[in-house]
Amino acid sequence: MVRGFGGAAAFPDEVWELVFSFLAADADRNAVALVCRGWHRIERRSRRRVFVGNCYAVAPAAAVRRFPEVRAAAIKGKPHFADFNLVPTDWGGGAEAWVEAMAGGWPHLEELRLKRMVVSDDCLELIARSFKNFGVLSLVSCDGFSTAGLAAIAANCRNLRELDLHENEVEDNCLNWISHFPESFTSLVSLNIACLEGDMNTSVLECLISRCPNLKTLRLNHAMPLEKLVSLLQRAPQLVDLGTSKFSADHHPELLSKVESTFAGFKHLKSLSGIWEAGPAYLPAIYSVCESLTSLNLYYATIQSPELLKLVSECKNLQRLWVMDLIEDNGLIAVASSCKLLQELRVFPSDPYGVAPPISLTEHGLVAISAGCLMLHSVLYFCRQMTNAALLTIANNRPNLTCFRLCIIDPHTPDYISQEPLDAGFSAIVESCKDLRRLSLSGLLTDRVFKSIGASANRLEMLSVAFAGDSDVGLHYILSGCKNLRKLEIRDCPFGDKALLDNTSKLETMRSLWMSSCSVTLGACRQLAQKMPRLNVEVIDERRGRPLESWPDDFPIEKLYIYRTVAGPRSDTPPCVWTV
């Protein structure tokens, strides 16, 4: 019998490392690290990928020290509601501390992915200088940097494969940053610059594209005129993922046939986006690639319903569709009958503030999709009306939903036929869709819906709630149920102290909780912070300048962000944020 079964001594470290290398999921590697000291040591020395869901949950130095051989890191900063301007711009999420620690401790780092962080040009320069084999930089929803920082990346990262800039706020102060890629640079596989505002020097870009034979993904910004786009694309017929620039121009037959032949030349194109301001004149040029597309993002394409309908009907193999509500119910019905492989649908509002005449996109479109697209598992849907019956039908049609985000644009909108709250509908969703991992609620909702969610949503990891509920009981249902809840974000709900204080230990099992415009008082925050030292309880208040200590216990909190951390209170809080 082998002594110390499972003990580290039974096999050399390299064998265990090889075994552990088959564990892809971080959760599995974390579990392995808890078995014994030996495994902890072996696991930490061999971990190559690290994901930090909250940049303040752990000190950068600690992470770098524990996992010395990391090659790929992904870090997230601000809370999700920062996307909707609910988080003060100076709240935090700065990347310097992490980049400095990584520069010192992970010289072999190859991939860095940052989301909702403040990244300065100095950070970018440090990245460019510190990692000799740097290959992948992905910045999503970040701000704080300019094209000068990108120039540093371009100039110094000789082996860069992927530069992915997704929805960042980038200051444009270095117009020709693309020309900083040296002539010898040929390794680019993926380039996404769709979020940049400025004009690009097309000939420099063409040169770059021409000398990178492995380029598979190219997403341009809107600035490039169509003629220039076409000549650029003719250099890259091997593209798999294309985001075009402006897709409209005055009608010229030669240009049209050039666009058509360029698109006909794409034999491997699977993903298409951009198509800014597409006019009916040039849109048909896309038809030749439709059949092979698996992903289509028409968010910026200002196409009317008839053209949209024609376009999506051609895309028989579509798995992902992002589109404006201009597609209307008719368009979605067509999608439901043509796109049988559809897995993810996002429908965005073209007119979020309701200033234009209303569009005929209702619950019927979503119901049709749920009936026709058997593989549908992820939905984001903005609309203006909903019924419990429709939600019930959707729940019954698609028990395989994993992500259901419904936004009925006017808060407190009831079932427009019965005038009832939408409790029954959303309850049906959570009861039927056993694998639901993400849910966003909207419309008129009472505490009853939270009872269902708490009881049934066992796999739910992220919940977004706005303008819902009657009392603290609603929040209590969520916090005392939802076994796998990681992120909870709430705004404008009558949830307060009692539910928080009755469920303090739940908060340590979650990554974070955001509450704004609710009914939480400072006293409850103080109690919570005292009871749970491993939570940072951040009170955010932009209204007054007096220090936190002078406010009374019954002072109502404007915004509250609570997250678990082993790093203690952070040292970079701005004036409007207090760690209680």
Added chain:
Amino acid sequence: MEDLDNLKATELTLGLPGTSDAPEKPATVSSRVNRRTNEECCTFARNRSEDTAAPAAKARAVGWPPVRSSRMNSCRARKMETEDNSGIYVKVSMDGAPYLRKVDLRIYNGYKELRNALDDMFRCFSLGGVEAHIGESDNAITYEDRDGDWMLVGDVPWEMFISSCKRLRIMKGSEARGQ
């Protein structure tokens, strides 16, 4: 239920149109009142016993609907969608000039072009005999937005500007500086 709603609409109150007075306790499930967008304001007040940061007459909440601000290009999308080739004509007045002009905001691609155009139009009305170029330091171009406020031209993205601009006014430098 509809009768109740109609009665409520005819009640005399001191509030601004579209707001309700005291915070309402939510009705029971069986007799749910149909809330409309105008009552958004009172639902903010609903959560608080005292009148703290309840917003004013604007019925729109910050960050709602939850669409990313970078995607506010959607406003542009909607504008373009109507393929409205009719221009956006707004009156332009300049202090001291005997008559006004009209410009079509659609034909310009951005602020620079607009300033140049206004410069061409109003150059002949030099102030106090001195050739004053519009858009340079001694003149401020302002516009009246949808809310009736006078705003300085140039702060917001161009598309947002042309969709909210009702008229333009070129102010003398001294007045712009509040002197």
